[in-house]
Amino acid sequence: MTKTLAFVLYPGITPLDLVGPLQVLSALAQIDPSFEVVVVGQALTPMGTDTPLRLTPSHTFNQVREPFAVIVPGGTEPTLAAMADEPLLDWLRSAAQTAEIVGSVCTGSLILAAAGLLNGREATTHWGFRDLLAKLGATPVAERWVESGPVLTAAGVSAGIDMALHLVERLAGEQTARTVQLLIEYDPQPPHGGIDWDSTDLDFFKPHARAMLDTALSAHPELLARLTA
Numbered sequence: 001m002t003k004t005l006a007f008v009l010y011p012g013i014t015p016l017d018l019v020g021p022l023q024v025l026s027a028l029a030q031i032d033p034s035f036e037v038v039v040v041g042q043a044l045t046p047m048g049t050d051t052p053l054r055l056t057p058s059h060t061f062n063q064v065r066e067p068f069a070v071i072v073p074g075g076t077e078p079t080l081a082a083m084a085d086e087p088l089l090d091w092l093r094s095a096a097q098t099a100e101i102v103g104s105v106c107t108g109s110l111i112l113a114a115a116g117l118l119n120g121r122e123a124t125t126h127w128g129f130r131d132l133l134a135k136l137g138a139t140p141v142a143e144r145w146v147e148s149g150p151v152l153t154a155a156g157v158s159a160g161i162d163m164a165l166h167l168v169e170r171l172a173g174e175q176t177a178r179t180v181q182l183l184i185e186y187d188p189q190p191p192h193g194g195i196d197w198d199s200t201d202l203d204f205f206k207p208h209a210r211a212m213l214d215t216a217l218s219a220h221p222e223l224l225a226r227l228t229a
Contacts, residue, residue: 002036003068003171005029006095008108009041009057010088012078015049016157017105021071021164027180028168035171040064042087050075061091066098069167073160074106074126080216083114084223092117101167103152105160112151113138114223121148126156128205135227142197161186 005025007018022037029035041047041057048054070092082088092115096102104112109125112118113136123138124130124146133140145154145163154163165186169177181187210228217224 001034003034004064005035005037005069006059006064006067006071007037007039008070008072008088008092009039009047009055010078010082010085011047012075012081013047013049013055013073014075014106014157015051015053015055017073017075017108017160018055020158020161021105021154021167023184024161024164024168024180027183028172028176031176031179032172035068038064038067040067050078061087065094067095068099069101069103070095070099071103071105072108072111074104074108074110076107077212077216079107079111080213082111084217084220089115099150101150101152103154103163103167105154105163106156109133109138109153110136112153118151118153121151122146123148123151123153124155125153127202128156128209132227135229158188
């Protein structure tokens with residue numbers, strides 16, 4: 001039986017949140033045809049992102065009702081607004097009832113949390129918004145990716161690739177995961193080395209995060225108040 005791995009597309013996402021793990025799991029589907037990868041959205045129309053690139057779903061929500069796995073990418077202000085997108089939240093709640101894996105990248109975990117899918121679970125997200133998880137019923141964890149039962153959440157943007165490689169190992173074994181990593185030549189060597197989290201001032205971002213929340217949820221004062229209390 002074909003196992004459908006569904007990535008969710010909504011307006012304003014960060015493309016790498018979707019495309020990074022999408023590439024990883026598409027490679028898995030090429031190796032093992034028992035998996036298929038789809039991108040689902042409310043309609044089959046091009047959607048803007050937070051770059052000049054526009055993306056189009058391959059399927060609508062109605063066409064994919066019971067995916068084996070569902071993964072939600074994140075972004076900035078549009079993702080915060082999507083926390084109040086009831087058609088999106090309703091589809092996620094329905095899909096999660098039968099999905100064996102529910103995942104997210106970056107602030108996509110805030111959408112899962114807003115749908116009530118992270119209650120009582122450890123989860124992560126982009127460091128600039130991690131504190132919001134607790135206000136939505138989850139337990140924030142400062143890790144590259146976090147696994148909590150069927151739920152798999154990744155930290156910011158590029159962390160989605162790491163999370164997806166772990167998922168490949170979970171689904172098809174370590175050797176297949178290593179093969180996928182080799183095929184996409186994922187061997188990060190940033191020119192300035194890794195991030196020194198211990199000496200980096202992260203507080204500078206707080207006013208920017210608050211401003212995005214205020215704008216994104218201006219039409220949803222109750223949710224805004226919950227997240228800013």
